[in-house]
Amino acid sequence: MLVAGALAATAAIAAPAQDGGYARHRILVEARPGLSDAALDRILKEHGGKKRKIGQSRLHVVDLPANASEVAVVAKLQRRPELKFAELDRVVPAAMAVNDPYAGSEWHLTKIGAQTAWDSSMGRGVTIAVLDSGVNVNHPDLKDHLVAGYNVYDGNTDLTDVCGHGTAVAGTAAATSNNATGVAGVAGAASVMPLRIAYSDSTGCHAYFSTIASGITYAADHGARIANISYVGIAGSSSVLSAARYMNSKGGLVFVSAGNNNIDENVTPDPSLVVVSATDANDAKASFSSWGSFVTISAPGTYIWTTNNSLGYSQWNGTSFSAPVTAGVAALMMAARPDLSGDQIQSLLYSTSVDLGAAGRDPVFGYGRVDAAAALRATMAYQSPVDTTAPVAAIAAPLANSSVSGLVGVTVNASDNVGVARVDLKVNGTVIATDTSAPYTFSWDSTGTANGMANIVAVAYDAAGNAGTSATVAVNVANQVTTLAKDTTPPSVVISNPVAGTVTGNVAVSINASDDSGAAGITTVLSIDGQTKAQGTGGVLGYNWNTRKVRAGQHTLTATSRDAAGNTSTTSVIVTSK
Structure with a gap:
């Protein structure tokens, strides 16, 4: 019998009891790009939910406690701007x-x-x-x-x-x-x-x-x-x-x-x-x-x-x-x-x-x-036409010169003569997240950015590699600042995507970093197989990794974060490209 290894980071999806055509004790959610695992955990914790990531995607199965109402939890989560959607896990014939x-x-x-x-x-x-x-x-x-x-x-x-x-x-x-x-x-x-x-x-x-x-x-x-x-x-x-x-x-x-x-x-x-x-x-x-x-x-x-x-x-x-x-x-x-x-x-x-x-x-x-x-x-x-037309991108929210704090919803409008392949969101020059399907919406954790004016830019790409950059939107970051004693604690850094397992095609690499002195002072570097691929400041770093351009087999992704005091932390994940 031909078989394969287990789904990355996903346990079995066995059948709980049904009621009204949907699974009990289980729902489905997708976070907006940029939302950290820790932030998603906090949102779900309010309902007693625990997430299980589906493969290398942003989808999650959320297990709920036995006394939870799936319908009520979905209704509440659908109103959360940090999520793309929440829905019941319906049964189909x-x-x-x-x-x-x-x-x-x-x-x-x-x-x-x-x-x-x-x-x-x-x-x-x-x-x-x-x-x-x-x-x-x-x-x-x-x-x-x-x-x-x-x-x-x-x-x-x-x-x-x-x-x-x-x-x-x-x-x-x-x-x-x-x-x-x-x-x-x-x-x-x-x-x-x-x-x-x-x-x-x-x-x-x-x-x-x-x-x-x-x-x-x-x-x-x-x-x-x-x-x-x-x-x-x-x-x-x-x-x-x-x-x-x-x-x-x-x-x-x-x-x-x-x-x-x-x-x-x-x-x-x-x-x-x-x-x-x-x-x-x-x-x-x-x-x-x-x-x-x-x-x-x-x-x-x-x-x-x-x-x-x-x-x-x-x-x-x-x-x-x-x-x-x-x-x-x-x-x-x-x-x-x-x-x-x-x-x-x-x-x-x-x-x-x-x-x-x-x-x-x-x-x-x-x-x-x-x-x-x-x-x-x-x-x-068929002969593929030569596409030299760049996509058009514009940031619809937040508005220029507005004040922001905490988790900030960012909406990007993007279009192309053939089709938009992906949209990268940049804050002060650092890619913080990538979205590959419309509507292009992000959740930016502004606590990872220093207080003061910050520049937000969206870059849309088509399949031919043409890029269209939005006008810069400047916003005022105004988060509460806490003064701490001398910092000797290293930051925490996590590669939230990809997880260990198999990867193909374009992979959206997502890194989240936090520190007891605040994420604004963090610098993060991503390396793949020992070669630096991306770096930036703040609590989030994103990178689009085209695995078609690397050899098939195992690859090691390493993220290293350094806080303002010079403390460092490193984490790695090993994946297999096909």
Whole structure:
């Protein structure tokens, strides 16, 4: 059985009791960039909460005491300006309809032109993370292409498929091709990373927002470029969207099912997710398929012949299978052109789809039914335009010449002709935090800055490396100052991100320092493998580390802080780049 190490800094996310469709004694929060772990701990302590970081992201699972009201705590935390959001850890079902194990053929491969696409790519070199009920690792059509996975739900390495759903989804996307066995997945040479996020009970197969967000983050941190989640009711989750944006920032794409309720799901669209509705053999909407403005594309989802948990094959119906069909096409495209970004693959996927229903994008079929043959032709011929236009950035809050103290909310407006990749916030020339998704909001601990006028600047970057700098906003820092005796106590320094584990792509390094004489007098230096990468003054230091430019393997990040009296402290974290 292929397995992987535990999620960095994250314990098992087992199922507590449910009430009203959400987990008891557990909620989800995301802190704004710049908020220290210590400050977040103080906020959560008011409610008896204890946080558990999800991978290398800013998401946290918060465990609550038995007597706490999850609804009440979420309502209070949603009003905290230091947090991007707080939400209940809702339970969601798998997006499968009835199945018929007795007859069928892989009509969907012909419908989407997969055989033609295979002349250009079979998906080799791309990993598809299947976030589901597990995968039968002994299935003859899957076992040769499995890579290390993880059981997020139980916090162990048991990938046993508890529902059968995950094995069927995995085979739809990537059952091995040309092995004279069973069926062929859309991307039959791609690798499958099994991530168990679900549990089974008498009502079916279910997952939580927390296990899904953890699975997406794990996939992003461990080199998967595609994540497929065939569960419904997740496109409106702030935690799932945050995790999807995190995977997008690593060059990946997240595919989800529209649902099988045959209704308008009334979910706000978000570009971080590829939401797939289901079509039948006549290119009509499948009778069960949900729709809505959040649908971006459609794909075959009726009578899909695929792998099952009994080491055999059967037919399945549902948007559970239209999503991995589309994910498989994206894997073919990424394998053919690994130089293209996730955003470019997503755009080509949409632009080459077969327009169905109302002209252009519509709520039933999105941009249209996926077309693998057309997508591969366009991918192979694509030439990336040269982007020389810098983003535009402006600080919306705080206002110039205002007085600030304590934790200060900073809001940045940023835009670009192609897209903003990240925004760095600088105070007096030191990067204190990085945000990779809109809205670009930060929590600046002004106690780490000397009293008096301080200059705030935001720098927005696009994927081409163009940078746009905002106008400087000068504010008056006015924190209470305490006079102390001679300082012989060294500062405290913590690397809050990354944590020990695996890292990929751009990594937002976050360092927090504090001192009994105040953080304003601290100077912090970040070194990676002994080479100085960044330095600055105050209580916070941020740095964007592009791990694509370093060798694969272990790297040591070291932070050294010195206070005004010359006392020093050092801390390190060891990570593995892929």
